[in-house]
Amino acid sequence: MSQPQAAVGAAVPRVDARLRVTGRAKYAADNNPDGVVHAVIVDSSVGKGRITGIDTRAALAETGVLTVINHLNAPELPPRQGGFPPGEPLRAFQDDRIRFFGQPVAVVVATTLETAQHAASLVKVSYDAQPPSTDMSVADPAGEPETYARGDTDGALDSAAVRLETTYRTARNHHNAMEPAGVVARWEGDRLTVWEKTQNVVGAVRTLAGEFGIPPGNVRIISPFIGGAFGNAARTWVHSVIAAMAAREVKRPVKLALTRRQLYFGVGYRPAYEYALRLGSNRRGRLTASAHDVRSETSSYETYSEDVLAAGRMLYSTPNVRQVYRHVPLDVNTPTFMRGPGYSSGAFTVESAMDELAHELGLDPIELRLRNEPADDESIRLPFSTRRLRDCYRVGAREFGWERRRPKPRSTRDGDWLIGMGMAAGVYDTARSQSQASVRLDADGTALLQSATSDMGPGTATSMTQLAADALGLPMRRVSFRLGDSRMPPAAGHFGSQTMASVGSSVQDGCDKVRGQAITLAIADEGSPLHGVDPADVVVRGGRLHVKDNPVRGETYQRLLARNDRTHLEALGTYAGASESEKFSFYAYAATFAEVAVDARLGLVRVRRMVGVYDAARIINPRLADSQAIGAMVGGIGQALLEHTVTDHRDGRIVNANFADYLVPTHADIPELKAIYIEGEDFEADPIGVKGLGEVVLVGVAPAIANAVFNATGRRVRELPITPEALL
Structure with a gap:
């Protein structure tokens, strides 16, 4: 039952745009249930050790303070096994151990926010402090490393005509989304309602139910709007447990919002990496071997991993590959997903090294990549569902004007500015997970x-509204899509670029079922103009069912349902997610092109323009896609040139935990940006033919800029961010 496509593919505005820009959209901390009070967390001022005393007398003496909860008086929580990441999750006030600087050690609950803030400043905590280990460069890995191997890497490297051996480093990055982490918790008996900023509604239910030892059915999560997250709201952090604990203790709803400073040690970050890479090739640039040795920071109590090795396994044809991924536990809070997790960090190394190899061989960087295009995924020995990376290179080179690039560094100037061009490929896994959506046609x-x-x-x-409108044959204005409530059908977490494929496929299924019900009702109804018609010949357009080749013969949903005394039709759409036995390798691809100008005397880097070309299969809404792609280019500028977390290793303090000192791109840093999408579909991946877009658009941005900096200056910077000091 193919349907006309009117909404899908159109660059329509966001259906909730007016709510957001007029302030009527309610984010987590905007909720104020009756009797709500306020909580403020007291943070540890040491990076490791034990609490030896907590003096709460001055805080409790303040008018309006209801309680101060800490490990001495907190209710005991039931035992809980760790999930992801593996280890021992941080529990709310269950012992006196300090694991990292900024760890919550107490929470003050008061009738007003100002009172809670003041009282929190009066809580005095004493410690038996120990020197924390926060410097990955001098710390030792722990546990068994993750490994991968194919072929004889050492032998192939020894015999390679050309060898490259380099080490790259990336800094820790923090998310700094517009909306800080906020939560409002309310108990009604043994039932908990939480308004929370979360990308994982179903996961939040599981976490909070486990923390308090109550059935998941007793927990309701409400999160219809999120003001940006980039991955830091993909798991439920301890502050949400603290808010719920406080609400149960004071028997009133409790609101808790982290400050900007607290976000730096409260909700995770992109971990720092040290990535050593050896490449071998023949004189024509065909890769023969690669050896990858990766070190990544994690916390001492959980082991966070992400797929930093994927690009090195499958992006280029390489018969001999060996990879080792070691975790370095530190006295820090646990890292987490940040846009393009793993892939973005890995791409900086792989794509910078490919550019180095191209320069060594005297080859154009695109030509080197084309010579190493694989026929299939050599890491899992499966064909690609689709792979249009060659098209990304071709279109990007044409649109960017790549032919004007001069391969010799420092050969293009504009006054005091050295001009350079660079490019890089990007790849990201096409994730799909089990999801459901309810559909009701009134x-x-x-x-x-x-x-x-x-x-x-x-x-x-x-x-989702666009997809449903076409599947039901309705104008978009007649379709409403609601989300962000755990009482709704369960869905995949909103991360890993899987939402469109997963939830969208369940939406398509549910709408197909409802449309099918209407068609079945019509062809069986003797009073319908469609009585007796082959159901395969019926389509719906503008809310009207009609014969595909005879639009005159048909009727509206309203007439059909009214005549049959039906108030509505409904169905539950389902999608099973990725198959356990995949027959293809599923990825989205990108090629990013950047032009930079570097001040020859000062080392300042300015990105002049960028073009990103993407193989992300079917694009549901080009305007939304542009928002993702352009936003990712902006984020990539930050990753390449500005963003890094500075830690004082004496006590584990993050010294730039604010917007003044942790630099992010502003309007003045943003050049001309252009996004292009290679036309195509991938129905092997999912029923609606899409691939994820939100992550892949970031992967490759930083190395494209770094490669452009080399072309401009002749200086190869192997550490992010690229600062003026590195170029002087």
């Missing part, structure tokens, strides 16, 4: 869809 010809998914920025409600 007798007035309107439809309501619901799913417990989230939207941190890509426009989930809009793209």
Whole structure:
């Protein structure tokens, strides 16, 4: 039952745009249930050790303070096994151990925020402090490393005509989304309702149910709007447990929001990496071997991993590959997903090294990549579902004007500025997970869809509305999509670029079922103009069912349902997620092109323009896609040139935990940016033919800029961010 496509592919505005820009969209901390009080966390001022005393008398003496909870008086929580990441999750006030600087050691609850803030400053905590280990460069790895191997890497490197051996380093990055982490918790008996900033509604239910030892059915999570997250709201952090604990203790709803400073040690970050890479090739540039040795920071109590090795396994044809991924536990809070997790960090190394190899061989960087295009995924020995990376190179080179690039560094100037061009490839896994969506078509010809998914920025409600409108044959204005409530059908977490494929496929399934019900009702109804018609010949357009080749013969949903005394039709759309036995390798691809100008005397780097070309299969909404792609280019500028966390290793303090000292790109840093999408579909990946877009658009941005800096200056910088000091 193919349907006309009117909404999908159109650059329509966000359906919730007016709510957001007029302030009517309610984010987590905007909720104020009756009787709500305020909580403020007291943070540890040492990086490791034990609490020897807590003096709360001055805080409790303040008018309006209801309680101060700490490990001495906190209720005992039931035992809980760790999930992801593996290890021992940080529990709320269950012992006197300090694991990292900024760890919550107490929470003050008061009738006003100002009172809670003041009282928190009065809490005096004494410690038996120990020197923390926070410097990855001098710390030792722990546990068994992750490994991968194919072929004889050592032998191939020894015999390679050309060898490259380099080490790259990336800094820790923090998310710094517009909306800080916020939560409002309310108990009604043994039932907990939480308004929370979360990308994982279903996961938040599981976590909080486990923390308090109550059935998951007793927990309700509400999160219809998210003001950006970039991955830091993909798991439920300890502050949410603290808010719920405080609410149960004072028997009133409790609101808790982290400050900007607290976000730097409260909700994770992109971990720092040290990535040593050896490449071998023949004189024509065909790769023969690669050896990858990776070190990544994690916390002492959990082991966070991400897929930093994927690009080195499958992006280029390489018969001999060996990879080792070691975790370095430190006295820090646990890292977490940050846009393009793993892939972005790995791409900086792989794509910078490919540029170095191209320069060594005297080859154009695109030509080197083309000579090493694989026929299939050599890491899992499966064919690619689709791979249009060659098209990305071709279109990007044409649109960017790559032919004007001079391969010799420092050969292009504009006054005091050295001009350079660089490019890099990007790749990201096409994830898909089990999801559901309910679909209800009412007798007035309107439809309501619901799913417990989230939207941190890509426009989930809009793209799902477009998909549903076409599947039901309705105008978009007649379709509503609601999300962000755990009472709705469960859905995949809103991370890993899987929402469109996963939730969208369940939306398509549910709408197909409802449309099918309507068609079945019509062809069986003797009073319908469609009575007796082959159901395969019926389509729906503008809310009207009609014969595909005879639009005159048909009727509206309203007339059909009214005549049959039906108030509505409904169905539950389901999607099973990725198959356990995949027959293809599923990835999205990118090629990013950048032009930079570097001040020859000062070392200042300015990005002049960028073009990104993406193989992300079917694009549901080009306007939303542009928002993702351009936003990722901006984020990549930050990753390449500005963003890094500075830690005082004496006590584990993050010294630039604020917007003044942790630099992010502003309007003045943003050049001309252009995004292009290679036309195509991938119905092997999922029923709606999409691939994820939100992550892959970042992967490759930083190395494209770094490669452009080399072309401009002749200085190869192997550490992010690229600062003026590195170029002087």
